[in-house]
Amino acid sequence: MLTPWGDFAVTDAHVHFLSRSFFSALGAQAGKTAEQVADSTGWVLPPEDPAELAHSWAAELDAQGVARAALISSVPADEASVESAVAECPDRFFGFFMVNPLEESAVERVQIALRCGLHAVCLFPGMHRYAVSDPRAEAVIRAAAAFPARAVFVHCGVLTVGVRQKLGLSSPFDMRFSNPLELHSTALHYPGLKFVLPHFGAGYLREALMLADLCPNVYLDTSSSNSWMRYEGLDLKTVFRRALDVMGATRLLFGTDSSYFPRGWNYEIFEAQTRAMLDLGISTTDARLILEENLPRLFQR
Numbered sequence: 344m345l346t347p348w349g350d351f352a353v354t355d356a357h358v359h360f361l362s363r364s365f366f367s368a369l370g371a372q373a374g375k376t377a378e379q380v381a382d383s384t385g386w387v388l389p390p391e392d393p394a395e396l397a398h399s400w401a402a403e404l405d406a407q408g409v410a411r412a413a414l415i416s417s418v419p420a421d422e423a424s425v426e427s428a429v430a431e432c433p434d435r436f437f438g439f440f441m442v443n444p445l446e447e448s449a450v451e452r453v454q455i456a457l458r459c460g461l462h463a464v465c466l467f468p469g470m471h472r473y474a475v476s477d478p479r480a481e482a483v484i485r486a487a488a489a490f491p492a493r494a495v496f497v498h499c500g501v502l503t504v505g506v507r508q509k510l511g512l513s514s515p516f517d518m519r520f521s522n523p524l525e526l527h528s529t530a531l532h533y534p535g536l537k538f539v540l541p542h543f544g545a546g547y548l549r550e551a552l553m554l555a556d557l558c559p560n561v562y563l564d565t566s567s568s569n570s571w572m573r574y575e576g577l578d579l580k581t582v583f584r585r586a587l588d589v590m591g592a593t594r595l596l597f598g599t600d601s602s603y604f605p606r607g608w609n610y611e612i613f614e615a616q617t618r619a620m621l622d623l624g625i626s627t628t629d630a631r632l633i634l635e636e637n638l639p640r641l642f643q644r
Contacts, residue, residue, distance in 0.1 A: 344407070344408030344409060344410075345408070346617055346630065346634060347617055347621045347630075348627040348630040348631065349627060351630075351631055351634050351635045352410035352411070352635050353408065353409050353410055353597070353613075353634050353635060354409070354410055354411040354412065354413075354597070354634070354635055354636075354637075354638040354639060355404075355409055355411070355412040355413065355597065355598055355599050355601070355608070355638075356412075356413050356539070356564045356566065356596035356597060356598040356637075356638045357413060357415065357541055357564050357566035357567075357596075357598030357599060357600050357601075358400070358412045358413060358414055358415065358598075358599065358600075358601045358602070358608075359414075359415050359417045359600070359601070359602035359603075360393075360396070360400070360414035360415060360416055360417070360424060360425055360428060361386070361389060361417060361602055361603055362389055362393050362396060362416070362421060362424035363377060363388070363389050363390065363391050363393070363396075363424075364393075364418065364421045364424055365416075365417050365418050365421060365424075366380045366381060366388060366389065368418045368421070369418075369506065369507070369510060369512070372510075372512055373510040373511065373512055375510070380510065383509055383510055384506055384509050384510075384603070386603040386604065386605075387603070387604040387605055389604075392427075393423075393424040393425075393427040393428055394427050394428065394430075394431040396424075396428065397414075397427065397428035397429075397431045397432050397436065398431065398432070399604065400412070400414070400428070400435075400436075401432050401435050401436075403604075403607045403608050404435065404608060406607075406608075407607075407608045407610060409608060410435075410635070411434075411435055411436065411437070411638070411639065412435070412436060412437070413436070413437040413438075413439050413462070413463070413598075413638065414428055414429070414436050414437070414438060414439065415439040415440070415441070415465060415496075416439070416440040416441055416465075417441060417602075418441060419441050419442060419443040419446065419471075420446075420452070421440070421441070422438075422440035422442075422452065422455075422456040422461060425438040425439065425440050425461060426438060426456065426459050426460070426461060429460060429461065430460070433460075437462045437463070437638070437642065438456075438460065438461035438462050438463075439461070439462060439463040439464075439465050439496055440456055440461055440463075440464065440465060441465045441466075441467065442464055442465065442466065442483055443467075443471045444466070444471075444473060444477065444479040444480040444482065444483045445471060445472075445473055445477075445479055449479065449482075449483050450482050450483055450486045453483055453486045453487060454486050454489075457486075457487065457490045457493055458490075462492075462493060462494065462641075462642050463493060463494040463495065463496050463539065464483060464484075464487045464493070464494075464495050464496065465495075465496040465497075465498070466480065466483070466484075466495060466496065466497045466498065467498045467502065468480070468497070468498070468499075468520035468521060468525070469498070469499075469502050469516045469517055469518050469519075469520050469521040470498070470502055470514075470516050472515075472516070472517045472520060473520060474520050474525060475497065475520070475525045475526050475529055476525065476528070476529070481529065484529060484533065484536070485533075487536060488533045488535065488536040491644050492641075492642045492643060492644045493536070493537075493642070494536070494537040494538065494539055494562075494641055494642070495536060495537070495538050495539070496538075496539045496540075496541065497523075497526055497538055497539070497540055498521075498540075498541055498542075498545070499521045499522065499523045499525075499526075499540055499544055499545060499547055499550075499551065500518075500521050500523075500542065500544050500545025500546040500547045500551075500571060501518070501521075501545045501546045501571050502514075502516050502518075502521065502545070521545075521547070522547060522550055523540055523544050523547050523550045523551045523553075523554045524550050524553065524554060526538060526540075526554060526558075526561070527554055527557065527558065530554065530558040530560055530561055531557075531558060533560070534558075534559075534560055535560070536560060537560050537561075537562060537641055538558070538560060538561045538562065539561075539562045539563070539564055539596065539641075540554075540555075540561065540562070540563050540564070541563075541564045541566055541567070541598065541600075542564065542565075542566055542567050542569055542571070542600075543563050543564075543565060543569060543582055543586060544563065545567075545569075545571050546571035546574055546575075548575070548577070548582060548585065548586075551563060552585065552586065552589040552590065555589060555590045555594060556589050556590065559594075561594070562594040562595070562596055562637070562641065563586060563590070563594065563595055563596070564595075564596040564597070564598040565583075565595060565596065565597050565598055565616055565633070566597075566598030566599055566600040566612070567598075567599075567600035567612070568600075568612065568615075569582065578619075579615060579616065579619040580619040580622050580623060582619075583616075583619050583620055583623055583625075584623055587623070587625070587629070591629075592625070592628075592629035592630075592632045592633055592637075593632055593637060594637065595632075595633045595637065596633070596637050596638050596641070597613075597616065597633050597634045597637075597638075599612040599613060600612065617630075617634075620633070
């Protein structure tokens with residue numbers, strides 16, 4: 344992809360893989376079929392075979408000039424969909440999957456998924472209402488740490504799921520469990536395991552940067568519109584500058600938070616973030632790290 348710094352093999356660290364299972368799971372909560380969920384949202388209903396959805400994403404990334412992307416399963420127990428996508432296009436996708444540690448089979452599911460080649464476990468403490476220090480969450484993290492070149496994605500800060508609002512579903516999330524500093528002792532305890540916090544900490548920028556400063560195995564992804572900035576009166580340029588000042592460019596992962604069709608890959612996010620970095624006068628070397636190199640390096644042995 345052509346960027347302001349040259350032609351880069353851009354990698355996206357944050358793309359939601361909304362499989363048919365995702366539509367069915369939401370529909371079950373809303374008393375709707377998967378087809379009715381698609382009608383209510385205006386989104387394209389994905390094919391039943393996740394391999395077909397993987398090819399749709401590969402074609403979309405080709406059209407946009409994006410080299411690789413991390414695909415995130417967005418409901419618990421849907422890791423098989425991402426496994427199928429990664430197996431179908433192993434040179435295009437990294438596989439991330441959501442786990443709820445409070446579920447009885449969580450550790451076993453993590454072990455199986457990582458053994459099958461997926462790359463990162465995704466934890467949503469605020470969504471599923473548990474502390475990272477909960478022994479059940481710690482067991483999941485310990486299981487991930489047993490596999491080399493894997494990561495744990497931990498969503499902190501503000502969490503909104505727009506599709507739930509469209510379907511009239513409540514979101515009984517608990518932000519008491521969303522502070523990045525809750526991860527401090529765990530990140531220290533597993534120095535060989537990489538931890539990724541999306542959206543610059545999603546409203547906890549100060550805390551996320553404190554954590555990253557103290558723990559060199561903590562990374563931030565830049566994804567989404569970062570609408571949380573309005574809480575602190577920040578703009579994207581300032582957020583990037585503060586992150587670069589504290590942790591440098593080697594632990595920032597470019598992401599868009601793309602998710603559904605027909606919108607596809609969210610070029611507007613790419614444009615806004617590259618404009619902010621360009622305004623900062625970021626070097627070609629640092630831009631390449633953020634936009635191209637850091638995500639693949641996360642999973643190198």
